[in-house]
Amino acid sequence: MKSIVKYLALLTVTIFLFAGCAKEPTEEINAAKTAVTSAVSGDAEKYVPEDTKNVNSAMQAAEDELKVQKDKLFKDYAKAKELLAKAKADAEALQANLATKMEEAKNNATAAQDAAKASIEEAKGLLENAPKGKGSMADIEALKADLKGAEDSLAEVQTAIDSKDYSGAAEKANAIKEKATGIADQVKAAMEKVGKKK
């Protein structure tokens, strides 16, 4: 009889060991949540959308696993911990990657802005020195208006940079540069023509 009681006690202890000893990994949950919250942002969704989605999915998978274990009689949080660690690592990698990507994009935008400015200045200089005869007045006026329009658009590049829309800024700056270069080429061609006539 004593033995029966002994074995039953062993069985109960074993069951409780399985069922009760596994506690929710609060520390890991909080660490992963903090990492994910600080990594996932509007900028992240814009610059590294796939990575952001992956981080969200990783966190969701960890939370799903936590839910599974929470409702289980015999809890085992080993997999959940693994998934939480993965979500945290992914979030940290995302944050690092985002910073690099944004810096890269910002540098691209600034370089494109500088190039556009330089092209406008070049075209301006050429227009200043363009032959100012009656024959070229119409063309010069039209080109000056073109250049003014392109120069005005430069302000939008800065606005885009300020709002962290670096790809949009670079795109606009490249378009402006293209137009300014076109204007400069037209002035050069006109100057060559005049030069030949002389």
Add this chain to the structure above:
Amino acid sequence: MTLITKNTAIKILILSSLSIFLTACKDKQIPLELKMVEKQEVNLWKSGAKIYVPSEYNQYITSINKTKESLIKEKSRFAWFQDYENVQSELKNVLATGCSLENIISDKKKIKNERIFEEISFAKNRIETIKDLTEMINEGRLARKDLIKAEILLSEAVSRYNNHDYDTAEQKLNNLSEYIKSSENAILPILNRYADRSHIRKWQEMVDETIAESKAKGIPAIIVNKSERTLKVYKSGVPVWTYNVGIGRNGSLDKMHAGDNSTPEGKYKIIQKKPESRYHKALLLNYPNEEDRKNFIIAKKKGLIPAKARIGGLIEIHGGGKNSMTYGCIAMDNNKIDHIFNIVPVGTLVTIVGAVDYNNKLSSAIEGL
């Protein structure tokens, strides 16, 4: 012996219960469809489901979440009682919905691609047309600034279109249409005169009267057509020479006052021949004539011109080149003014009109807008 047997039997029973119990902790395999759904969801997200089928995509996500809830519930059960049949069936439904969403997105993208392509071509043509018109009427200052902004936005739209970012491309196209409109507004008041039938009729009458006088009196006459940029020399009512000319910077408009750089419209006469001019040779016209003076006074009274404006003068037909943009005069190549200078005397009729045909260059161009 009986006791040992009994104890052993109990031990075996408890141990086997424990081992069965532990075995039962091992979960059953979850349906393979789950991975497929996860993959499908990522693909849908990548293909822009949020943009193309937002509400359908939300429903799809809700279905996935519901199915996952069912899955979690089943996974939480004691392994013996786990049954994924319903979950599997739900997952299959989600997959079917996802498939149909993929097709819808693909169709919508195709339609949008074609529409944006057409809009880009349309904007390109409109910009080109307006650009040509600004060159035709020398109106580079007001219209071109906005036109280049439209061109810049068009470049951006094309770039987005090439990257399959149709939404942003569409946004850029919407923005550029404002600039196109503004450019059009800058040139339309100038162009509309050339499509106005009453204006053209008046110009036709002036030309007819001049030709008739040339014929009746057997004298030369000059007709300048601003829309065609031509100068025709008539002898006894018969056109004998046609030359290309340049007109004022705002030459497409009728001259109202000094400094407006417009070329006057009306019936004039050569009042002086200048063999030595700043622009090679020149034929001075009697601008302003009586009608110009009347119109000037009316315009001033109506406040259409600055109060301090003067009527101006010194409108000539001169050399300097047909591509010239003048302050209101009519410019031609030097060898051509040499020729005219020799054949027309002081007193020759010079009639300057905007157009003589209803379907002139500028009225046709307006139709292109």
